[in-house]
Amino acid sequence: MKIVTADQMRELDRRTIHEAGVPGKTLMERAGSGVVSAMEETFGTLKGKTVTIFCGKGNNGGDGFVVARLLRQKRSVVQICLLAHTRDLKGDAKLMYQRFVKSAGRSSVLSVPSPDSMHQLVRHSHVLVDALLGTGTSSPITGLYQEAIHAMNASEAPTVAVDLPSGIDADTGGTSGTAVQAELTVTLGNPKLGLFLGAGIDHAGRLHCVDIGIPSQYVEDLQLPVELLTPSSIRPWLPKRPASAHKGTFGHAGIIAGSSGKSGAAALSAKAALRAGAGLVTVATPASVQAGVASGIPEVMTLPLPETSDHTLSRQALPPLQTFLQSRSAIGIGPGLSTHAETAEVIRTLIAQCERPVVIDADALNALASHTSLLRSCPLSPIVTPHPGEMARLLGESTAATVNRNRVGIAQDFARTHSTIVVLKGARTIIAHPHGATAITPTGNPGMATAGTGDVLTGILAGLLAQGVSPWEAAQSGVYLHGLAGDLAAQAFGYPSLMAGDLVAYLPQAISHVLHAGAPDREAVP
Numbered sequence: 258m259k260i261v262t263a264d265q266m267r268e269l270d271r272r273t274i275h276e277a278g279v280p281g282k283t284l285m286e287r288a289g290s291g292v293v294s295a296m297e298e299t300f301g302t303l304k305g306k307t308v309t310i311f312c313g314k315g316n317n318g319g320d321g322f323v324v325a326r327l328l329r330q331k332r333s334v335v336q337i338c339l340l341a342h343t344r345d346l347k348g349d350a351k352l353m354y355q356r357f358v359k360s361a362g363r364s365s366v367l368s369v370p371s372p373d374s375m376h377q378l379v380r381h382s383h384v385l386v387d388a389l390l391g392t393g394t395s396s397p398i399t400g401l402y403q404e405a406i407h408a409m410n411a412s413e414a415p416t417v418a419v420d421l422p423s424g425i426d427a428d429t430g431g432t433s434g435t436a437v438q439a440e441l442t443v444t445l446g447n448p449k450l451g452l453f454l455g456a457g458i459d460h461a462g463r464l465h466c467v468d469i470g471i472p473s474q475y476v477e478d479l480q481l482p483v484e485l486l487t488p489s490s491i492r493p494w495l496p497k498r499p500a501s502a503h504k505g506t507f508g509h510a511g512i513i514a515g516s517s518g519k520s521g522a523a524a525l526s527a528k529a530a531l532r533a534g535a536g537l538v539t540v541a542t543p544a545s546v547q548a549g550v551a552s553g554i555p556e557v558m559t560l561p562l563p564e565t566s567d568h569t570l571s572r573q574a575l576p577p578l579q580t581f582l583q584s585r586s587a588i589g590i591g592p593g594l595s596t597h598a599e600t601a602e603v604i605r606t607l608i609a610q611c612e613r614p615v616v617i618d619a620d621a622l623n624a625l626a627s628h629t630s631l632l633r634s635c636p637l638s639p640i641v642t643p644h645p646g647e648m649a650r651l652l653g654e655s656t657a658a659t660v661n662r663n664r665v666g667i668a669q670d671f672a673r674t675h676s677t678i679v680v681l682k683g684a685r686t687i688i689a690h691p692h693g694a695t696a697i698t699p700t701g702n703p704g705m706a707t708a709g710t711g712d713v714l715t716g717i718l719a720g721l722l723a724q725g726v727s728p729w730e731a732a733q734s735g736v737y738l739h740g741l742a743g744d745l746a747a748q749a750f751g752y753p754s755l756m757a758g759d760l761v762a763y764l765p766q767a768i769s770h771v772l773h774a775g776a777p778d779r780e781a782v783p
Contacts, residue, residue: 258466258490259482260697261447263392263427269446272475281349284469285316288445289323289353291467292419293331295443296324296384299463300415306383307334309414311375311405313389313423314341319350320419320445321388325365326357336382337366338375340389340401372404379412387437391420392427392449398435406435415440421449422460429663430457438462446471448485453685453697454664464699483665484696488771491734495772496534496724507536508723511585512716513578513607513621514592515542516600517568520549522593522619522712525757527557529716530589532764533735535723541581543568569597570604578607587614589719591621592712600624609634614722614731618642618715626650632675638691640718640732641671642680644711669695678732680718682711686740688732696733700740702755704747709757714739717764741767 261269273279297303310325312318318339329335337357343366346354358366367374379385387409389402398406406424409416416439421427424436430451442461444452446469451457476482484490496507510530515523523540527550530538538557540550543564551559560581563573570578582588588611594600601624608617609631617625617639625631629651632639645657648667654660660667661683668681672689679689684703688696717739721731745766746759 258485258487259447259476259479260450260453260485261479261482262450265479265482266392266427266446266449268479269471269475273471277472277475279470281316282352285319285323285349285353287469288320288419288467289327291445291469292320292324292386292417292443293327295441295465295467296417298465299441300384302331303328303384304332305334307336307381308384308386309336309338309378309382310386311338311340311389311409313393313402314339314345314347314350315391315393316348316350317388317391317393317419318346319353320391321386322350322353322357324386324388324419326353326360329361335361335365336378338370338378338405339366339368340405341369343368369401372408375405375408376411379408379414382412382414385409385412385414385416386419387416387423387439388419389437390423394424394426397433398424403435406437410438418442418461420445421451422457425451425457425460427451430454432456432460436460441465443467445469447476447482450483450665453485453699455661458684481693481695484694486696486698486700486733486737491730491737492771494726494730494734495768496721496726504536507534508586508725509537509539509584510535510719510723511581511588512538512540512592512719513542513581513588513590514540514594514712515546515550516570516593516595516597517543517546519593519595520546521709523550524553525709525712525761526589526592526716526719528554528761529713529764530720530723531556532761533717533720533738535720538720539581539585541578543570543574565597565599567595567597569595569600571599572603575603575606578603579610582607582611582613585613585723586725587616587719587722589616589618589715591618592715594620596620596623605631608632608639611639612636614728615639616642616715616718616722618711619647622647622651627653629675632677635676638676638678638728640678640680640728642682642711642714642718644682648681665695669693678728680714680732680736682714686736688736690729694729698737698740700737701743702740702747702752704750704752704755705740705743705760707755707757710739710743710760713757713760738764738767738771741770745770
């Protein structure tokens with residue numbers, strides 16, 4: 258499913274109306290009908306319930322009038338707050354207003370309401386609908402619109418946002434001070450990019466996309482829209498398991514990880530690679546760390562290596578590691594290696610020489626800070642998996658805030674400039690290809706903000722690469738499965754108690770969901 262910017266959505270609407278000959282009023286009717294269906298699916302029957310709908314003067318408000326008319330037909334008690342004079346309504350929005358008042362009467366619409374009247378209405382409502390601005394936010398929200406948003410956010414009744422929570426920028430997910438806190442956002446046509454970035458993630462609540470009849474070819478014609486990953490999109494990429502297979506069929510993943518006090522990072526990565534389907538996994542680690550890794554995972558092989566006095570990989574480890582690279586199907590490098598200067602030198606040499614598909618994470622990324630040109634010299638485009646702080650170091654920035662202000666753009670630019678596949682971790686992880694293709698995963702949750710979850714991702718990606726999945730497809734499917742495993746684990750344990758090992762434990766269920774049943778409702782996670 259394509260994620261679009263506000264301008265791209267406007268172009269889709271324009272082409273649908275003027276080229277496909279679908280009237281704007283028909284699109285508006287479909288939108289309103291889809292919102293009502295999503296509301297009933299979420300809240301059950303709304304018969305006899307009081308629903309207050311906040312409408313602006315534009316097309317988002319027109320959608321709100323359709324919702325009001327359809328809910329009234331279902332015997333809901335509908336009341337509308339129109340934050341404009343009726344004379345300001347134009348085009349399809351005016352038509353939908355007229356259709357509503359024809360059956361409900363003008364008294365059902367409160368135009369230009371006072372702040373007190375808005376608060377009074379929401380106080381006695383069961384559900385609220387935000388049809389104020391949609392993608393039309395272009396300046397700070399003040400005055401009556403600000404009061405309406407405050408009234409909705411102060412209410413105990415759930416709010417349903419039509420297309421986009423009012424106050425959220427459709428492209429950046431930012432807010433200029435205030436925005437609707439929705440429990441459900443029903444986005445129209447295609448999801449908007451701002452729903453997956455910044456404050457948009459927190460304000461959107463549960464997402465539901467409504468097909469309003471945009472021709473699929475028009476969506477395909479868009480210039481590099483962002484892809485929203487789904488079970489059906491990644492299912493074809495997951496390796497098949499033929500009955501005649503043996504362990505060699507599914508590759509040998511090599512994990513270069515660990516140092517004194519950080520053997521767990523190596524163990525988590527190795528176990529995740531096995532759970533992702535790799536036939537064989539070997540961990541290359543400092544000699545003093547080897548026993549700790551081996552004792553925790555009997556299925557994993559280990560290669561003890563020469564170490565520094567700080568129990569990190571030493572220069573003497575380079576020759577056996579060079580041989581190690583040549584005899585493995587894919588490599589994961591970085592978890593728990595430390596930032597020791599001698600170890601960082603070894604890492605840089607290995608990355609420049611690696612002729613196998615490789616995932617570069619954690620301390621291997623730190624070793625590349627001020628040396629990112631090495632990425633362009635890699636024989637194969639590597640997968641790099643930075644969190645915002647690591648990306649900031651790669652870019653020479655002082656803080657992660659710079660990265661978080663433009664996550665999509667920075668991921669795309671880094672991928673193109675350094676010929677890498679970028680997995681920019683965080684809320685709604687972003688995957689970017691050197692040629693410009695970009696994807697976002699809807700899976701994952703706040704419980705995954707805990708130590709070790711990145712090590713698990715490295716292992717999953719290395720395990721998929723070892724089985725012959727292409728780096729681009731492995732990056733997308735691995736990120737989706739990683740987040741889905743976290744969602745399934747959180748259903749069992751809740752967010753605060755989630756640990757990285759829980760993701761490894763639930764990875765088989767995540768794979769099974771994708772292969773057989775599709776993803777569970779992630780918003781049901783406690």
